[in-house]
Amino acid sequence: MNGGGKVVCVTGASGYIASWIVKLLLLRGYTVRATVQNPTDTAETEHLLALEGAKERLKLFKADLLEDCSFEQAIEGCDAVFHTASPVKFIVTDPQTELIDPAVKGTLNVLNTCKKTSSVKRVIVTSSTAAVLVRQPPLEPNDVVDETFFSDPSVCMERKLWYPLSKTLAENVACQFAKDNGMDMVVINPGFIIGPLLQPTLNFSVEIIVDMVKGKNPFNCRYYSFVDVRDVALAHVKALETPSANGRYIISGPSVTINHIKETMRELFPKLCIDDTNGEGLMDGVNCTICVDKVKNLGVEFTLLKSSLRDTIISLKEKWLL
Template sequence: MNGEGKIVCVTGASGYIASWIVKLLLLRGYTVKATVRDPTDPKKTEHLLALDGAKERLKLYKADLSEECSFEQAIEGCDAVFHTASPVFFIAKDPQIELIDPALKGTLNVLNTCKKVSSVKRVILTSSTAAVLRRQPPIGPNDVVDETFFSDPSLCMETKSWYPLSKTLAENAAWQFAKDNGIDMVVLNPGFVIGPLLQPTLNSSVELIVDFINGRNLFNRKYYRFVDVRDVALAHIKALETPSANGRYIIDGPSMSVKDIKEILRELFPDLCIVDTNGEGEMDETTIKVCVEKVKNLGVEFTPLKLCLKETIISLKEKCLL
């Protein structure tokens, strides 16, 4: 129970990764002040209120990324803040309003509040490998990606990669703000996150697995890298509990082809009707090498992909999302 007597805030608490962060924090004895956009929406709150320890140590607050000062009540009195709230979807009609503004302005809103609240000792920010991998010149087969790699915003704009752009701009602005204001900040950069869902609705990264089963491949890629949501949530908590934690931490799994992923699913769930797609994705033939030593040094062990896929499907079936 490392968290006994400690109060932490989790923004965007009803989200996929955030829900697991809340669950693990409660299990470790923390008191959690969690923000959601609409506390009256049972889809956003029921699964959180049902967690072990929630009755005693979870309090929900209404907060919106686009509203300045809306996080003040939730952050007041906290020892640390996990800022996970940021829109995650890959297709946007108006990227500025739907993705970029909430990611960028929301992050600065939260950090600005943290600056004013003297009890806050550390901020843990959820970024993404989307803020790591979009580089010019592109990453080659001999490159090993690590925490020094940053996506190039102008390339993201050129290629209309709006989600990577939102994450890159938000992370860049956060580092600048933390530096200017002496905030102790640690950033996590997870890849595509899969694993069991706590929330009742389908999120964008797990939807990729549902897409594969239905014969769709949104990014038309041959290879994907997946990491388990529980490993990602634990990495966030280790980033708080390890005094020496600093900078960025990439957390991502090995490259897997869509074909191999489907084969594993067929083997695990012979009754699952998996649609074949022609060509199984044409793009990015090179598999990227990513170094995850830094996050392993925090004490995070990776869940094997096969187990992760199995528990993702079981969870999707339980929630009638498949």
Template sequence: MSGGGKVVCVTGTSGYIASWIVKLLLLRGYTVKATVRDPSDTKKTAHLLALDGANERLKLFKADLLEEGSFEQAIKGCDAVFHTASPVKFTVTDPQTELIDPAVNGTINVLTTCKNTSSVKRVIVTSSTAAILVRQPPLGPNDVVDETFFSDPNLCLETKYWYPLSKTLAENAAWQFAKDNGIDMVVMNPGFIIGPILQPTLNFSVEMIVDIINGKSTFNTGSYRFVDVRDVALAHVKALETPSANGRYIIDGPSVTVNDVRELLRELFPDLSLADMNGESEMNLATYKVCVEKAKSLGVEFTPIESSLRDTIISLREKCLL
């Protein structure tokens, strides 16, 4: 087992990606110190405590992104830290308080503790393709997006794209802090994530599949890119286990239209009743290309969308969320 004897911290572990990272780390023999806002809230922790290896090697810690120093206990004595905690919301009343402060200040709060903890050798931060794709001029079919692309914060601000703004500002602040303080940091930039859920509630990206089934399209766009949560979690762990890992890693899938997704769902689950898309016509979106060679170099093989969709639906049914 690769992680035998190693101690790592994962922040925001009640979330979708983080739960899978914890599951994978435990399977690989790591001891995991996991932060949640309220360790006594069983709705947020039961699925973690039920994971294989949790009894022996999972410890929960209370921490809050906006409380300075609240991650010290969890990070103390760790070899590495996975910082995944950050709010995911697309509808907000007060973007500064709901998204930007927790994303930016939370990241700096965690990195400050890492800087002051001599045992920490590497920090892996979960960002998003939202910190990559919002650019002027907009991306076209001839563009090949890679790790050198950054979203433009001013454009995010003008267009009120608050979530991309929060991810972009947080990632920019993280790179600056890591550079100033000599922190070995690797950043993951996943797209919309689907696949089986471990937590008992719907998260934003899986809810998009539920919306497509129910005839709603979250962003009224004709196409999406989906990536499997298990691939994203593995990429995070590989970023720790690969000494040469560095910089950013885009983890994203090929472009599929809403109609493609519906067709696949019909084939996979003939008994699934798919609502009409309220007469929504498919917008002919000029999609860009995405280069995921860097993530593949970590040893991540991308799960085909058929498998991801199938496992998403099975998991939603098991959790009575569909």
């Protein structure tokens, strides 16, 4: 039990990654203070309260990314904070209000509270490969991407890639804040995340798999790279438990074609009617090599894509989401 006696906070705890982080922390003996938007909404809280160890060591707090000091109560007395709360949407009508403000202001709000709370020794921020891969000129198949690569906000704006813009701006302000305030901060940059769901509702990245089963190609891409949610959650916890952890950690699987993904799903679930895609691979998507040596050095081993796909689809069926 690594976390015996330690108190940590997880923001946006009802989300897909955050729920798994909470589960893992409880299993490792931590006391968890989890922030949610609405503690009375069972869709947000029921799956968290049902986790092993939750009765004894989980406490829920209401917090709002845009409300100053909203996280104070939850963070008070914590040894570490996992900041995962940030909206994930690719289709928005007002990018500033729906994505950028909650991502950027919310991050600063949480970090300001951490700065004022003397007990907090380390902050782990959930970013995304969306803050890594959007660049000019675009990445090529021979490029090897590592933690030194950052998305270019002006390219994101030009191409109206609002989600990557929100994650890039949020990570930039977080890094600047940590630098200015001598804060011990680690950033995790996951790719598209799949794997079983703890929460009862469909989240954006798993919806991609539902779309693929229905014969859609959600981004019209030929290449996708997925990573398992359990590996991503473990990377977050290892980033806390490894004293030498620092900077950014990219965690993403290899690029595979949409055809390969569909063939794998057909092989795993012959009875599942997986339609052929219309408009096959109109864009390549990002097909480059992502170096994941740094995250492997934390002790994270990658779940095979086939296992992740199998567990994702089983989970979707159990929750009546497929």
